[in-house]
Amino acid sequence: MKHYRLVRRAALAGALALPILTSGCGLFTQEPSESIDPPQSSTQDVGGAIADVGQAANHAGETQMTVYLKDQNGMLAPVTVQIAMGEGEKAGKKALEMMVDGGAYNAELPEGFQAVIPKGTVIKDFNIVPDQKLAVVDFSKAFGEYNVTDERRIVESVTWTLTSMTDIQKVEIWMEGAKLGEMPVDGMPIDAPLTRSVGINLEAADGVNNYSQTTPVTLYFSALTPNNEMYYVPVTRLINRSDNRAKSAIEQLISGPSEGRELTAVMTPDVTVKNVTKKDNIVTVDLQDESFVPGQQEPAEMLQAIVLALTANTGAAKVQIKLNGQTDFTDTNNQSYSKPVSAPEHVNAFKS
Structure with missing residues (x-):
């Protein structure tokens, strides 16, 4: 726990063999409205957009x-x-x-x-x-x-x-x-x-035994390039069947990357998800975080990963993040989250 909090204060700077799954008859067969990670067509909209990551x-x-x-x-x-x-x-x-x-x-x-x-x-x-x-x-x-x-x-x-x-x-x-x-x-x-x-970078969560009774969620963790630049890695994780895919996705994001993956957690394990709801193409996530201090900037890597995961798993255009019921906060890139934000159209743009 101490290690995670130290990482948090530093703004988080820092293969499982599964059966073949196909779009026609495999575990990922879904209605179009539930497709994994629909691409975002634009970052220009009222309410703000996260700057392209990189x-x-x-x-x-x-x-x-x-x-x-x-x-x-x-x-x-x-x-x-x-x-x-x-x-x-x-x-x-x-x-x-x-x-x-x-x-x-x-x-x-x-x-x-x-x-x-x-x-x-x-x-x-x-x-x-x-x-x-x-x-x-x-x-x-x-x-x-x-x-x-x-x-x-x-x-x-x-x-x-x-x-x-x-x-x-x-x-x-x-x-x-x-x-x-x-x-x-x-x-x-x-x-x-x-x-x-x-899916992408497919894996199964701990405790999953029957792949036919699972829900796939797309998560974003981080890794470092040889030049020590942070970048996001998407992971499709099979979890036990859930009726609230978005809430389950954030819970999996909190639980962190699977053991053996060269990935870094983007959230601390003491954060809890109170609720996730969707209305008018906006998904709202209500998080409880005892370490949240009003006026203190929150790690950009964490907030951006939340937005990427929620737009991926819901198809929503925007995300409203609440921390302890509040929205009046910014991240370490000075991005405001007082209004719903959209995911970046492009991610992992490295320095040239």
């Missing part, structure tokens, strides 16, 4: 996009990159090209992160079906040449990267002009369009 600057002629890369611990994390877009280039195709291991953009990836699409892969075609919000990507034969341990990671990376774009909610994978019903090496089923319900 320090990357906007450069003339370049655009920001989010790609999911493997970190030094083997986990996928969103990374905001600056990239020049040529006339007529498609953002989705460009993002995938950046994710080819050893590809043309390898030198532009931040230290400590690696692309996961197999070496030599060419994105032969990329199209969006607008009325279905479906991205159809056709890879070359080299896409099927990877280690079996990377299969799920590749699916998750491609799916979460493309669905971070506002006009894409589903992904279909082809290879050499033919639609794939399963992944080439270990046969992971991908016959139905892929959504974020596939």
